[in-house]
Amino acid sequence: MSDAVLPHAASARYGLLGLPLAFVALPLYVMLPAHYAQLGVPLALLGLVLLGTRLFDAVIDPVLGRWVDARWSPPRALKAVAVAALALGAGFAALFFPAVQGTTALLMWCAVALTGTFMAFSLASVVHQAWGSRLGGSAVQRSRLVAWREGLGLVGVLLANVLATQAGLAVTTIVLWLSLALGVWALGKAPVPRKTWARAALLPADQSLALPWRGQAFRHLMALFMVNGIASAIPATLVLFFINDRVQAPSWAPVFLGAYFVMGAASVPLWLKLIKRMGPSNAWACGMALNVITFIGVLAIGAGDTGGYLSVCVASGLALGADLTVPGTLLTGVIQRAGHAGQSEGAYAGWWQLATKLNLALAAGLALPALQWWGYGPGARDPQALQALSWAYGALPCVFKLLALALWWRLWRRQNLE
Known part of the structure; x- marks a missing residue:
């Protein structure tokens, strides 16, 4: 090509x-x-x-x-x-x-x-x-x-x-x-x-599996991808708890989730234009920043505030487009710069899929025990328990997104990688 x-x-x-x-x-x-x-x-x-x-x-x-x-x-x-x-x-x-x-x-x-x-x-x-x-x-x-x-x-x-x-x-x-x-x-x-001649076929299995990790750019991208992915997976783990107990509108769940996914799909053309204009790395940072601003607003959501939470779903769906389009774009760029194009894409894809699945597991492992420790249980109506749910659903992702932004600046942007 x-x-x-x-x-x-x-x-x-x-x-x-x-x-x-x-x-x-x-x-x-x-x-x-x-x-x-x-x-x-x-x-x-x-x-x-x-x-x-x-x-x-x-x-x-x-x-x-x-x-x-x-x-x-x-x-x-x-x-x-x-x-x-x-x-x-x-x-x-x-x-x-x-x-x-x-x-x-x-x-x-x-x-x-x-x-x-x-x-x-x-x-x-x-x-x-x-x-x-x-x-x-x-x-x-x-x-x-x-x-x-x-x-x-x-x-x-x-x-x-x-x-x-x-x-x-x-x-x-x-x-x-x-x-x-x-x-x-x-x-x-x-x-x-x-x-392209697949040199990966000539390598011993252990060396071929480890090949992606030898590149600094891949290690940096994986660190960024994992931290950002945990930030995105925490709300996915807790969303139904938040809808049922904090917003107290379980019948609205299909509307909220539909708005989020529809907006995510609809926002993809916008992010493609931003990638073309400012590069994928900068576009991803914009998406992370939008997510932080959006989830700070979660802390103000209370019982019956369906309009406010619907706005959160729409705004976070808009930010979702960046997470959909940019990481895979950067991964292919890493493969090309490492000189492994046409040789080891499967190895890179395998580790990438593993990281994606680990993100969901780590999010559940962090968010659910934290909620229990803070005194929340499904069906809770105690104000302190509900406030703990808001902090876990809204503030905890912001912490990880801000950490991802710091990693983006320290490990990625300063190296001017795209």
């Missing part, structure tokens, strides 16, 4: 697979526990199965990235995505329509099906991200590819939310199959990464 910017239609063909990959996450993480609980599986045993499979899901990503690099070619990559899509669709159906009964059989079924589903999801995600990174190009082109991938991912989240709650699991499964097939077909019609 040259440095000429790909047209939007070509970028959209690449990005379309992001829709079903985001679509599948909501049912797997939100609906699956309740589904098996309704089938009579004890929550404690189910929790152990979910913990084990999710830990496996996290650590497998770098290994899959190494495997992708060692065997990379566009036809092989497309074949891997097609096989992963088939396994993902089959695993999803098996999980929500188990063919067994009884606690032990259901637990074993869930563990096996969920492990296979997670592996298929991780493989498809790593190949898809590596494909986009291998396309490379200028900051404008990189941001356009990431924007289509992540923007269509938001559409997938919204679609899954509507179908899973309104149309039922059967319709949700059929739509997932159709969107996976369409995504694989579109990737086959997408721009093909340039052909």
